[in-house]
Amino acid sequence: MRNSDVLLITAEAEDVCINRNEMERRLGVEKNYNDELIELEKKRLMSLLSYRCAYIRTDIDLRKENVVDFGFMLAESRNLYKNLKGCNEAFVFALTCGIAVDRELAKMKICSQAEFFVLDALASAAADSFCDYAAKKIQGKISCVPRFSPGYGDLSLTLQKPLLDRLDAQWLLGISLSPSFLMTPMKSITAIMGIKNEKNN
């Protein structure tokens, strides 16, 4: 049983180019820095990634100040409201790098903190890069405002639940939520991307 309007994007590890800046930022290294360990973990990560993204296009209602009504959830947030101002519709999506990354990280945590740290940083960069990749595919030629996620600014993490439920994320992506609204697999992202209200859209 699922909502029949949810669409899916999948990608192989090599389809997504992991953003170098993001990687360097998360590793805390200078530009173009590289070493044996980073190369080793990159190779390891590539064998673990299984990118999946689910999304819908939905109407949004901004008539009430600082409240965004998605039909299936109400978001009370000044920051999101500002972000979506002027939009009538939005893409709502969730994506993940897959559970194999979590399993390997759990293993690394026991064996080597250095390897754990590097793999974790690279995997986070991979999730961000897949988010860019998926967002580009989702929007196509449609212009959108910058994307926004639960946990940013004043947008509550509790929204993860209705958002993931609406996307059937548990079945489609294997994402589940802890009682304190944290996602497993860890390298998963949820996002809202308002569609600019222009004639050509």
Add this chain to the structure above:
Amino acid sequence: MKKITELIKEKRVYFDGGTGTVLQGMGLPPGQSPELWNITSPEKIISLHNMYFDAGANIVKTNTFGVNRQKFDNYEELIAAGIKCARTAAQGRENAFVAFDMGSTGQLLEPLGSLAFEDAVSIFADNVKVAAKCGADLILIETMNDSYETKAAVLAAKENSDLPIFVTNVYDASGKLMTGADPAAMIAMLEGLRVDALGMNCSLGPDIMLKIIGEFRKYSSLPVIVNPNAGLPEVREGKTVYNIGAEEFSDYMLRIANEGGTILGGCCGTTPEFIRKTVEKTKDISYCLPTEKNYTCVSSYTHAVFVDDDPILIGERINPTGKSKLKEALRTKNLNYILNEAIRQSDAGVHILDVNVGLPEINETEMMTECVKAIQSVTDLPLQIDTTNFETLEKGMRVYNGKPLVNSVNGTEESMKNVLPAVKKYGGGLIALTIDEKGIPDTAQGRADIAAKIIARAKEYGVSKKEIIVDPLALTISSNPESAIVTLESVKLIRQLGVKTSLGISNISFGLPQRDIITSTFYANALQNGLNCAIMNPFSLAMMNVYHAYRALNMLDTGCSDYIRYASSNAENVQKTNNSAGAETLHAAVVKGLKELAVQKVGELLVNTEPLEVINNHIIPALNEIGTAFEQKKAYLPQLLMSADAASAAFEVVKQSIPTGQSDSSKAIVLATVKGDIHDIGKNIVKVLMESYGFTVYDLGRDVPPETVRDCAVQHKCKLVGLSALMTTTVPSMAETIKLLNETDRNIKIMVGGAVLNQEYADMIGADYYGADAMDSVRYAEKFYS
């Protein structure tokens, strides 16, 4: 009317198709729970079932997929109403059955997720009790993408009803569940749990399922259910539609039926039309049930391991007999040590890990369940649950994710009557020891007789011969000179009984010097006599040499490719050790982050140097050097952590040389990532550095409630607490933790760190110190305790 379990033996039966698809056509808005209609619009639900029965379906799924006590307070009412709707539609029809539809809880189970295994069993059990009372004909556990949750649901169904159990899982295009299991692994586990039919549903169209069906045909002895989606959803003219129509769908279903699909139906996007066409095209083709397969196999949550001509290595290192470090780890509940042993053996190439945690002074059952869960979080190898305690065995099998290997049953009445029912219930490969009330027979024939007795008794309990692996017990030749000869003869005789064999190889050389020489030669002989499994030490080069050579010599290693890889990796390791000779001191090894070398060098130093001097004059200065380089941006975090890894490994060695009472355990810190925050990388870095500087770290992990932090600080009388947060939304949670700690004890000092924090924030929430980075935090902690 016939029972569904009888009917599927005689003819092809059909499931219905999509529920959501049809209901959304009747006006159900996207995002709304369809189950509510069981109560508010039962006529629509009855009409849905009627449409499917009319189309030729024999089994309809109740509209209860998402119902459980966590999601709906009135779950009992929703289930009862759902079953009533389906029963109403089935009324008066021939061969029409009602499957109580039970979907996932929506939560991932521990250890990766947060739902405890027994909690999941209990949630499903509550559903099953209602379904059994309300008159369902069978239980369909469907759309499960995790093997562990599937097991919880099956156990709940078995323990709370006598209804037949059908199970379908969600595979992706690569033929795996989202949590990693392939069909062979799922079949091994589900057949072990004695379900009545199994298969796949959702996620894929029939085109892709056609590619996977071969795996089911190959491994399954049970009827195979195939309920695909109508292809994949895509946008056409602004609308989301599935890309395979009823005609094309039914063409694929015909091919699936010919390839081994036994029970056919549909899932998302399919409608009564899809089922009608599928029934029309497949009802007249010849029907045959899958043949009984004769594999001996065990499984994990990703794959099955088959015991056949290719030898199986079972790592023996997690067994406290004769291992003082492991004993100590078990006594102090040092799971990390045990997990490390698991990972090292897995990396060394074993296929199965033996887990024996029996020590007189600990609670073996608790330790076994904890270890099984923890080990399965770091390795995907199947486990061998090794114990003489029946309760431990049962509990270990229960929490195990997959089909375990059980070590062991023996020929005594007591053992057989306790172990065999557990294997019947949970499923498992079973090691059978050739010992009974009279002891171990001196002759091979005597041992084969006990094996035959166990095989016969197992059959009475419903445990098939193919599950049994006989261990004729190798005793040391130092006190039993004829042992090797009798054991080898036993292996040969027992193989003639049509079962597989296993040996605890290392026992043969007990009490002798240079044991590897004897053990590995005996192993080669045993393999030649038909031995299948060896419980052995994978860190023994001699043993691994025999294993690889035997496979290459016996055409089990195509093109000798595994052997060539093994041989070249051995050469590489020698090379590596030679290359690291450049770092000649412990100091240099730590600075360069060379873990193995650091361990070697610290061992050399300890011969003539006091342990505390090694820490203060060698390890700490080396760490300070790399720490300063990091602060001056001459080194980066990865390097700093490599050094910390090396220092920690060296520190562990030193610790063992410090007489109890001398170690500086007063230097302690409680660390936690605050409630609501999943980001623990910063905290982990601080932990590693703290440990490498000799601090005792109480690491509470991530998403930690304020009370847990307080309790830990109070329990350990620890006056230093480090808190981390990465998201702006969790800073209030950090403030709350600080407040609670301050209320508890003003002497507790709290340092905070994390990407969202700065000095100003830290002051605002009342922290005592803001650690700008990991080194900064260490410097503060050092000052605090100086």
